[in-house]
Amino acid sequence: MASISLKGVQKAYGSNAPVIRNVDLEIGKSEFCVFLGPSGCGKSTLLRMIAGLEDLTDGDLLIDSRVVNDVPAAERGVAMVFQSYALFPHMTVYENMAFGLKIAKKSKGEIDQRVREAARILQLDALLERKPRELSGGQRQRVAIGRAIVREPGVFLFDEPLSNLDATLRGQTRIEIARLHKQFASASVVYVTHDQTEAMTLADKIVLLHAGADTERLGSIAQVGAPLELYHRPASRFVAGFIGSPRMNFLAAKVSAIDSHGVSVTLDHTGEAVPIAVDGSALQEQQPVTLGVRPEHLELGAGDRSKGEATLARTVSLTEHLGEHSYVHLDEPGGDVLIAKVPGNAKVERGQRASFVVRPHTCHLFTADGFAVTPLSAFAHTA
Ligand SMILES: Nc1ncnc2c1ncn2[C@@H]1O[C@H](COP(=O)(O)OP(=O)(O)O)[C@@H](O)[C@H]1O
Numbered sequence: 001m002a003s004i005s006l007k008g009v010q011k012a013y014g015s016n017a018p019v020i021r022n023v024d025l026e027i028g029k030s031e032f033c034v035f036l037g038p039s040g041c042g043k044s045t046l047l048r049m050i051a052g053l054e055d056l057t058d059g060d061l062l063i064d065s066r067v068v069n070d071v072p073a074a075e076r077g078v079a080m081v082f083q084s085y086a087l088f089p090h091m092t093v094y095e096n097m098a099f100g101l102k103i104a105k106k107s108k109g110e111i112d113q114r115v116r117e118a119a120r121i122l123q124l125d126a127l128l129e130r131k132p133r134e135l136s137g138g139q140r141q142r143v144a145i146g147r148a149i150v151r152e153p154g155v156f157l158f159d160e161p162l163s164n165l166d167a168t169l170r171g172q173t174r175i176e177i178a179r180l181h182k183q184f185a186s187a188s189v190v191y192v193t194h195d196q197t198e199a200m201t202l203a204d205k206i207v208l209l210h211a212g213a214d215t216e217r218l219g220s221i222a223q224v225g226a227p228l229e230l231y232h233r234p235a236s237r238f239v240a241g242f243i244g245s246p247r248m249n250f251l252a253a254k255v256s257a258i259d260s261h262g263v264s265v266t267l268d269h270t271g272e273a274v275p276i277a278v279d280g281s282a283l284q285e286q287q288p289v290t291l292g293v294r295p296e297h298l299e300l301g302a303g304d305r306s307k308g309e310a311t312l313a314r315t316v317s318l319t320e321h322l323g324e325h326s327y328v329h330l331d332e333p334g335g336d337v338l339i340a341k342v343p344g345n346a347k348v349e350r351g352q353r354a355s356f357v358v359r360p361h362t363c364h365l366f367t368a369d370g371f372a373v374t375p376l377s378a379f380a381h382t383a
């Protein structure tokens, strides 16, 4: 079990522009921490620096309060599982799992005991004499995880371990990894993925990373928090758009009124007024803003104005029926996208007019620089 801290970490490859900027981060003992972000944002780079496979350009990396910037990978007490399983093809499952322990000069008895225990946990008992080519993709990934487990590390590092698996296996292996972490509750996990479902379901803490120009302006980290914190209280439009599927709807608007109950905005393309329960004290009337509302928070029906609810009436351009629910795509002037999630038995078809309730506490508001305006109540979005 180990804690990890990153202080002012920067990384540039050669003389190129930095790919990691200003990372300050604490990962607690026993925590399951997920690095999430678009492809190319630096997730693997950050993980490889923790593993000791890349040098830091600037800053400090501490494991259990010891600066390990110059400590070799093998002495950091970490074990890494990659997307490509990197198994030795000529060795059996048993030999692959035993290899690291043999190198570490453990006794035959201890190696045998640890390999069999890991095989039992991962249900590989019956496969120990097989070669990797005789295994399915999911089984190979379990062997790669087994090879990490036998080393009994304080920190497990995973880099997109499920991305080579088909959808069904990905779901199963995800559940196995969650179960493993419960079993090895004393180990910390740092897990890299670009898949928000993996991040939401596995993480105690998500570290969402920016890409490109935002990194330069704001640093690599967009937001750190528990999965539901990022969902309910995104700190920026980037976070709001990254977490949630289908993604949050964004509509251009201007501030039209500010009082102690919140802010009212007028939508640019329709002139509709929408009240939002956010703190307007730093806003000004006529200021350009973006209204954010998730598809699951648009409910069929008409809003109750006495409760500050607004109504959006639109023509349906497409309905996607998924069974339990449907996604209704609405005609939205000005090129914005507007999608509502409705119950699967709702009759809302193409060409029809439909009305949706918009509630002040489920709306988000973003200023032109992309930051979220603070909600009025800490519990606003959990209602
Ligand atoms: N060895 C390397 N040399 C030069 N550039 C690299 C190297 N590794 C990664 N990069 C660049 O660093 C950026 C971040 O890469 P990476 O950490 O692999 O992103 P992610 O894992 O989030 O997809 C990318 O722009 C990538 O091209």
Ligand SMILES: [Mg+2]
Residues within 6 Å of the ligand: 043, 044, 045
């Ligand atoms: Mg990567």
